[in-house]
Every structure is written in C-alpha cells, then in structure tokens.
Amino acid sequence: MTTDAVQKPNVVSMAGIASRNVPRGAAIRLQNLSKTYPGATQRAVDGLSLDVADGEVFTLLGPSGCGKSTTLRMVAGLEQPDEGSIHFGDEAVVITDQGLSLPPEKRNLGMVFQSYAIWPHMTVEENVSFPLKARRCGRAEIRERVAKTLELVGMAGMEKRPGPLLSGGQQQRVALARALVNEPRILLLDEPFSNLDAKLREQMRLEVKLLQKRLNIAVLFVTHDQVEALSLSDRIALMKSGVIQQQGSPRQLYDQPANEFVRDFVGKTLLFRGTVKAANPSGALAISLEGAPECVVFGHTSDPGGIPAGKEVFIGVRPEDVEIQSTAGDAMPAGVVSGTVRAALFVGERVEYQIEVPGQGHSVIYGGRHDPRPEGSRVWLRLRPEGHSAWLSDWRGSDSDS
Ligand SMILES: Nc1ncnc2c1ncn2[C@@H]1O[C@H](COP(=O)(O)OP(=O)(O)OP(=O)(O)O)[C@@H](O)[C@H]1O
Numbered sequence: 001m002t003t004d005a006v007q008k009p010n011v012v013s014m015a016g017i018a019s020r021n022v023p024r025g026a027a028i029r030l031q032n033l034s035k036t037y038p039g040a041t042q043r044a045v046d047g048l049s050l051d052v053a054d055g056e057v058f059t060l061l062g063p064s065g066c067g068k069s070t071t072l073r074m075v076a077g078l079e080q081p082d083e084g085s086i087h088f089g090d091e092a093v094v095i096t097d098q099g100l101s102l103p104p105e106k107r108n109l110g111m112v113f114q115s116y117a118i119w120p121h122m123t124v125e126e127n128v129s130f131p132l133k134a135r136r137c138g139r140a141e142i143r144e145r146v147a148k149t150l151e152l153v154g155m156a157g158m159e160k161r162p163g164p165l166l167s168g169g170q171q172q173r174v175a176l177a178r179a180l181v182n183e184p185r186i187l188l189l190d191e192p193f194s195n196l197d198a199k200l201r202e203q204m205r206l207e208v209k210l211l212q213k214r215l216n217i218a219v220l221f222v223t224h225d226q227v228e229a230l231s232l233s234d235r236i237a238l239m240k241s242g243v244i245q246q247q248g249s250p251r252q253l254y255d256q257p258a259n260e261f262v263r264d265f266v267g268k269t270l271l272f273r274g275t276v277k278a279a280n281p282s283g284a285l286a287i288s289l290e291g292a293p294e295c296v297v298f299g300h301t302s303d304p305g306g307i308p309a310g311k312e313v314f315i316g317v318r319p320e321d322v323e324i325q326s327t328a329g330d331a332m333p334a335g336v337v338s339g340t341v342r343a344a345l346f347v348g349e350r351v352e353y354q355i356e357v358p359g360q361g362h363s364v365i366y367g368g369r370h371d372p373r374p375e376g377s378r379v380w381l382r383l384r385p386e387g388h389s390a391w392l393s394d395w396r397g398s399d400s401d402s
C-alpha cells in the first residue's frame with residue numbers, strides 16, 4: 001500500500017489531504033450496481049449508478065430498508081455486488097464481470113458508522129492510532145498524526161481519556177478522527193449522528209460540513225433524515241426499494257420532485273385541486289384553483305407526456321408557500337382563496353392552522369406566532385404565484401418501505 005504518509009513520513013500536515021494527487025473525474029463512480037442477499041426474493045440494490053465528485057458531499061437518502069447501507073458497504077468492500085462496477089478516480093475497485101474486487105484495506109477510505117463508533121476499552125489515542133499501527137507507522141509519526149487529527153476534530157489534548165469517559169459527541173469525533181487519520185481519499189458516513197441528541201446532531205452536522213470543506217475530500221453520506229440530507233449535501237440520491245428515484249441538488253429535489261414519492265419524502269406538500277389553463281411543451285403550466293378561478297398560479301409537471309390545458313390536476317404547494325391573510329371586507333382580491341380556520345396549534349416558532357377551503361378540503365398551513373388567527377375566523381390564503389408542482393392524482397406515498 002503506498003500513500004503519501006509512507007512516501008513522506010515527516011509530512012503529517014492535514015493540508016496534505018487536500019493537496020493529494022486525486023485522479024481526475026469522479027472520486028467515486030458506481031455503475032449499475034445490484035445486490036440480492038442470499039435467500040432474499042427482492043434486490044436490496046437494483047441497478048444503481050452515481051458519480052461523486054472530488055470535494056463533494058453526496059447523500060444516499062431514503063426510508064429504512066431501501067438499500068443505503070448495502071450500497072455503502074459495497075463501496076467499502078464489506079459486501080460484494082452481484083453486478084456492476086465501482087471506480088475510485090481512474091482506479092477500478094470492483095468489476096464483477098472480470099471477477100475484480102479490491103479488499104477493504106486496499107481501498108484507502110475512512111468510515112464512520114452509527115453503532116460501534118469507537119472501541120470502548122481503548123483510550124482516545126489508542127482508538128485513533130489503530131489504523132496507523134495496522135500500517136506499521138513509526139511511533140513518532142503516529143504521535144504527531146494523532147495529535148494533528150484530534151486537533152482537526154476539536155479533541156486536542158484528550159489523547160489519554162478512556163473511551164467510556166467520553167460524551168456521545170466526543171465519541172463521534174474520535175470515530176471521525178480514526179476515519180481521517182490515514183488521510184483517505186474518500187469518507188463514508190453511515191448515519192453517524194443518529195444516536196446523538198437533536199442539538200448535538202445539529203452541531204456535529206455543521207462541524208462535519210466545515211471539516212469536509214477544509215479537507216476537500218469526497219464524502220458518501222447515508223441518512224434517512226431529510227433535514228440532515230438537505231443541509232449537508234451538495235447532491236442527494238433519494239432511494240426506494242433499492243432504486244434511485246431522483247438525484248440532484250437539495251433544491252432540485254425540493255423544488256422539482258420527479259415523482260410523488262420524492263415530493264412526499266422530501267418536505268411536506270399541500271394538494272389543491274385546480275384546472276390547467278395553459279400548458280407549454282417544457283412542462284410549465286398555468287393552473288386556476290377550484291373554487292377561485294381568478295386565482296391562477298404557475299407550476300411544473302415532471303410527467304414526460306406533459307399535462308394538456310383543460311385537465312384537472314392537483315397542485316403541490318409547499319406549506320411555506322402559502323400566506324394567511326386577514327379578510328378585509330367581502331370583496332375577495334385576485335390571487336387568493338378563501339378559507340375558515342378550524343383549528344390553531346401553537347408549536348413555538350409558528351402556529352399550525354387547519355384551514356378548510358370550500359371544494360379543497362382541509363389543509364395545514366403555517367402562520368407567524370405574532371399574528372394569531374382565532375379558530376372559526378375567515379381568512380384568505382395567498383399562494384406564491386409560481387414554483388409549484390402539478391400532479392394528475394392525489395396519490396400519497398408511504399414514508400416507509402416496510
Ligand atoms: N446481511 C443481510 N442479509 C440479508 N438481508 C439483508 C442484510 N442486510 C440488509 N438486508 C436487507 O436488504 C435490504 C436493504 O438493507 P439496508 O441495510 O441496505 O437498508 P438501509 O437503507 O440502510 O436501511 P436503514 O435506514 O434501516 O439502515 C433490507 O430489506 C434488509 O432487510
């Protein structure tokens with residue numbers, strides 16, 4: 001195994017990670033990967049292809065059992081795919097057709113998993129130095145590299161602390177240091193924050209993002225938490241039953257969901273009935289709301305066949321794209337629908353109203369906490385004029401595979 005550290009034993013600067021000579025092109029390329037576990041009737045991963053660029057955080061997102069960990073374990077070499085190939089830069093790591101598969105220790109990657117984050121019977125130093133000892137590095141180099149890496153994750157000076165005397169967040173930082181100490185070209189993270197409490201999870205999310213930017217390494221991240229995925233990722237692949245449903249930037253998945261499953265897994269959506277007034281070939285639509293034909297909004301369909309004018313549709317509206325307004329007099333202004341507040345739930349930073357709109361049913365709409373609307377009052381709802389999605393059915397996906 002040749003690494004910079006072996007070639008230049010005195011260079012222990014973490015800047016070395018950023019400047020290392022990574023091959024051009026995708027840092028990780030997965031092509032047509034499939035895996036069926038022995039005895040299973042369904043594929044755990046089914047024809048999965050994706051590229052992770054250098055310096056990118058790429059997230060596999062999806063419900064429990066959709067194949068995220070299986071994909072990550074195939075990249076790590078802990079599972080063998082039945083079909084497909086894996087490349088790291090220009091290097092072939094797995095080509096099933098040729099019987100090629102590098103063993104895990106030859107793949108030069110760092111990994112952090114949700115469970116068994118660190119070895120509890122060891123000190124911080126013993127944990128972090130473990131991968132270096134396995135590579136038979138010298139004692140002075142190990143000491144220096146461990147100190148540098150601990151500094152990087154905000155644990156400087158805690159070398160001698162035993163594993164059981166660390167908080168959950170500190171344990172995750174040690175696990176991160178152990179994954180980074182070998183200066184890997186790729187970091188694999190499988191739900192690394194899920195056993196931390198909510199506040200610490202947010203803090204670690206930010207720390208990992210900053211660290212990743214500093215090191216500029218490719219990160220393949222697994223989570224079932226959409227907020228974690230949206231906030232941490234450059235790109236996301238949303239999976240269901242082993243198949244990628246959509247891949248793109250967090251904004252693309254949120255603003256232009258490719259199907260109902262993506263729409264309902266990433267964020268919340270209100271569905272309003274409407275009729276297409278005009279359609280253009282790119283999929284852009286002008287839609288009038290049922291019960292308020294003067295209220296016309298613009299949206300987009302991801303249906304490859306488009307949706308023709310005259311068709312009844314469901315308009316997918318993100319809750320934050322609806323504003324609640326007071327009614328002033330009886331004349332309804334253009335661009336609003338009228339509704340009645342049926343319930344108001346104060347949840348701290350906002351109030352969640354259940355609002356009944358004639359012909360539309362009930363919708364949960366968010367309002368500001370400084371401007372409360374009493375139950376029973378009439379309100380106007382102003383939809384953002386554009387940026388909605390349009391759907392032919394009110395199909396509601398399930399958040400779980402199981
Ligand atoms: N070692 C195994 N042997 C047999 N089946 C397995 C094995 N590991 C996973 N599976 C099955 O493969 C499918 C995908 O599992 P995987 O662990 O990849 O899901 P996941 O997306 O990581 O889910 P989670 O969010 O719950 O961790 C599931 O149906 C699971 O039951």
Ligand SMILES: [Mg+2]
Binds near residue numbers: 069070
């Ligand atoms: Mg998993």
